[in-house]
Amino acid sequence: MNAIRQPRKITGTTVLICFIGFFGIVATVNAFMIHAAVTTFAGTETSSAYKAGLAYKQEEAAASAQAALNWLIEGRIARTPSGEALLSVGIRDRNRLPVHGIDVSARLAHPLNARLDHDIALARVANGEFRGVTEAAAGQWTLTLEVMQGGDRVYRTKSRVVLK
Numbered sequence: 001m002n003a004i005r006q007p008r009k010i011t012g013t014t015v016l017i018c019f020i021g022f023f024g025i026v027a028t029v030n031a032f033m034i035h036a037a038v039t040t041f042a043g044t045e046t047s048s049a050y051k052a053g054l055a056y057k058q059e060e061a062a063a064s065a066q067a068a069l070n071w072l073i074e075g076r077i078a079r080t081p082s083g084e085a086l087l088s089v090g091i092r093d094r095n096r097l098p099v100h101g102i103d104v105s106a107r108l109a110h111p112l113n114a115r116l117d118h119d120i121a122l123a124r125v126a127n128g129e130f131r132g133v134t135e136a137a138a139g140q141w142t143l144t145l146e147v148m149q150g151g152d153r154v155y156r157t158k159s160r161v162v163l164k
Contacts (some may be wrong), residue, residue, distance in 0.1 A: 040113075066155050068095040073145065077161050084133040085163055087120055089145060091155075092130045098128025102149045106132060108161075109142040138163050 046051035046052045068096075074090040087106055112120045122132040140162050147155035 035124065062156070071099065071147075071155060072096060073147075073155070073157055075143065075145065075159070077143065077163065078135065079164065083135075085136045086093065087122070087132050087143075088136070089122065089130045091130075091147060098126065099147075100127050102128070102147050102154075104130045105146045105148070107144045108134060108136050109144060111140060111142060136163055 010135040015142070071094070072090075072092040074092075075087065077085055077087045080086050085108075089104055091102065091104070093099050104122050106120040106122055108118040108120060116137070118134045118136050120134045122130040125131050140160060142158055143161045144158050145156070146153055
């Protein structure tokens with residue numbers, strides 16, 4: 001009753017199937033990891049650190065000029081009853097009077113995925129007062145406001161906002 005089992009014979013076909021199976025699994029995992037890496041990483045803050053370094057002195061001068069303006073920028077972003085995000089921006093000079101002759105652009109940047117960013121078209125509702133809507137999802141965002149006057153950027157601000 002004690003039957004002794006014969007060991008299984010390893011043939012060339014068995015080795016070939018194991019070899020193809022092993023590398024097939026490795027290739028499948030690599031393909032999945034490459035797909036996940038490419039689709040989830042949306043980019044970096046700057047496309048060229050070298051060019052950003054060259055522009056540093058200009059940005060430093062622009063920041064000094066901006067500080068000398070002593071403007072008050074008031075922004076508020078909230079949900080409307082229809083579910084859109086309404087951005088209201090008020091810009092006042094050092095005497096707290098509305099600033100004339102300016103245009104404002106706004107951008108909501110997702111902190112992890114640049115593909116989710118939203119440019120917000122702001123319309124002037126009064127001197128120094130602008131409003132715009134977007135359909136941004138709930139979460140944390142970086143709001144960048146750029147104030148243009150005579151074709152030149154005179155003010156730029158970045159702040160973290162939370163949309164509910």
